[in-house]
Amino acid sequence: MTSHQILSLLQKREELLKNLSEINAQIIRFTLDHGSDSAIAVVSQAARTSGRANGSAKKGGARRKWFERGEMIKLARKLLAQPMSQADLVRALASAKGYDKGLPASEKARFKSAAYQAIAAALAGKQLFRNKVGQVATRR
DSSP, X not given: OOHHHHHHHHHHHHHHHHHHHHHHHHHHHHHHHHOHHHHHHHHHHHHHHHTOOSHHHHTTOOOOXXXXXXXXXXXXXXXOSSOBOHHHHHHHHXXXXXXXXXXXXXXHHHXXXXXXXXXXXXXXXTSSEEOTTSOEEOOO
């Protein structure tokens, strides 16, 4: 970075700090005028609304549950007639659940992440096993 760029960043920082101190003064004035309970409610409401980053959180924020308890193991046992790689198992799980067609790309990525985590948990819990080649299999 050149010295000119550094100076401009420092000036921008000073402006932001000045704006922040003005906002803090407004908060203090509001607290003194209306009482501390109303100020806390306003600040907590602002923190809740600004903390939501994606659209799904704005619509309700409910956690998406991709598999019911034990469902991934049941599906995996049906799908693993022969050992397969984890990626193939994730694709098979997505098609078995119907998630391969109608989900947007961001939700597909979330499902894949959840499926890989479920496979890792099943491997750690010795519900699924890894063969010598590294493929996932069940012991029947």
